Amino acid sequence: MDSSQNSSSFSSEMPDWAIMAEDVLLLILSHLLLSDIISFGCVCSSWYSVSKRKLKLLNITPKMSFRRRAPMLLIPTDDSNENSRNLYSLPKGEVYDLKLSVPVNSRCIGSSHGWLIYIDSLSFVITLYNPFYFGFSKGTIKLPAFLPAGKINDSKMAIIQRDFYTDLFISKAILSADPSSCSDFIVMAIHNERKGLAYYKAGEDATWTYVHDHPNGSPFYDIMYYLGHSFVALNNKGEAYICNVNSNSKTCQVMTEAVVATLAETTRRYIVKLDDGSTILQAIRMVQTLTNPDGTPFVDTVCFLMYQLVNQFQWMMVHNIGEGALFLGDDSSFYVKAADFPEVTPNSIYFTDDYPDGSTMNRRLYQYHGHHDSGIYVIWKKVVLYNYIPSPEPENIPSPLPVWIHPTI
Known part of the structure; x- marks a missing residue:
């Protein structure tokens, strides 16, 4: 039922002044977080009615709450709207048809503390976006443009070339803290063809600080925030490097030894700290390349090897x-306790497609014939389970990568 139908049904039951009061309350609710709208409805029966009406307009049932839910996948909608996303619960196998809006002409390069990090394919401006603000301006934070990418931004460049260079210059970014509760958050990114590091300190810096390449020149694959003052980056050899951003450092120092493993070309490495903050894990993704009946290749995850520091x-x-x-995924790497989220399978790894392989550049740098390699690796069983199969892609129109998001509001 649309808003006009709602209004007519209300008008037959309520005096004009009551309808006006509800309209005012709806206007107020449009500036509140999802969790606040739900709390608003718990005050009294009349407020519950207004809250229920607002949630219906947002395609949300009153019983749906995201604050205490496990991380979910942000996936394309079935109507092929490139700026609209739904949510998919991998543990439950449920789709939430919310049609969340995302920035136009942008690619997601990170998901951290409930916020999505986007880079504009034309201007290379970085935007922090929280879809659970439902378009309210407080959920959008603009950061400075990423200057190195600007050097190759040519108006005559084809769209696919812009997509390639955008992917090349920013492959992943994370936040040190939730911007909605911390004004001095820091963004760290892996950038350029050498996969180096750069960071931006909100409220302090006007531009990005570019960290000099580390000595051995190996590309970084993943990053995490560590001990309240540093970021740790993991390279393709399994070495961890630490960068102290509080000291405005433009260098990083080696922190660990390398991890020798038999690696396929498309294998990725991830670094993540456990809930206690002191335990650090390195996960190595092992894959195999197979071929579809039509001759096109696809990648299949076989298992994960895990190392503790x-x-x-x-x-x-x-x-x-x-x-x-x-x-784990191209957008984020994090850990949750199964005790906090009963729907999560303990001692498991939830993963999405994530392949930075040169042979995929004819589509996009981080795609390899679609996004079908998302699933759950049950560690103690040594088995991979799949339950998210994306809709078929239109011809020559690659769909967005699925993105992990862990709502915090």
């Missing part, structure tokens, strides 16, 4: 991660 320098192979789960 010990003695502040060495990596030791481990075969379980206890009663928690890892969520």
Whole structure:
């Protein structure tokens, strides 16, 4: 039922002054967070009616709450609207038809603390966006443009070339804290063809600070925030490097030894800290390349190898991660406790497509014939389970990558 129908049904039951009061309350609700709208409806029966009406306009049922839900996938909508997304619960196998809006002409390069990090394919401006503000301006934060990418921004460049260079210059970004509760947050990004580091300090910097390449020149694959003052980046050899941003450092120092493993060309590495903050894991994704009946290749995840940092320098192979789960992808790497989210399978790894392979550049740098390799690796069973299969892509129109998002509002 649309808003006009709602208004007519209300008008037959309520005096004009009451209808005006409800309209005022609806206007107020348009400036509140989802969690606040739900709390608003708990005050009294009349407020519940207004709250229910607002949630219906947002395609949300009153019982739907995201604050205590496990991370979900942000996926394309079935109507092919490139700036609209739904939510998919991998643990439950449910789709939430919310049609959340996302920035136009942008690619998601990170998901952190409930916020999405986008880079504009034309201007290379970085935008922090929280879709649970439902378009309210407080949910959009503009950051300075990423200057190195601007050097190759040519108005005559084809769209696919712009997409390629956007992917090339910013492959991943994370936040140090939730911008809605912390004004001095920091953004760290992996950028340029050498996969180096750069960071931006909100409320302090006017531009990005570019960290000099580390000595061995190996590209970084993943980053995490560490101990309240530093970022740790993991390279393709399994070495971790630390960068202290509080000191405005433009260099990073080696923190750990390398991890030798038999790696396929498209294998990725991830670094993530567990809930206690002191335990650091490195996960190595093992894949195999297969071929579809039509001759096109696709990649299939076989398993994950896991290493824990010990003695502040060495990596030791481990075969379980206890009663928690890892969520890994091109956009974020994080850990949750299964005790906090009963729908999560403990001692498991939830993953999405994530392949930075040169042979995929004819589509997009981080795609390899669609996004079908998303699933759950149950560590103790050594088995991969799949339950998210995206809709078929239109011819020559690649769909957006699925993105993990863990709502915090």
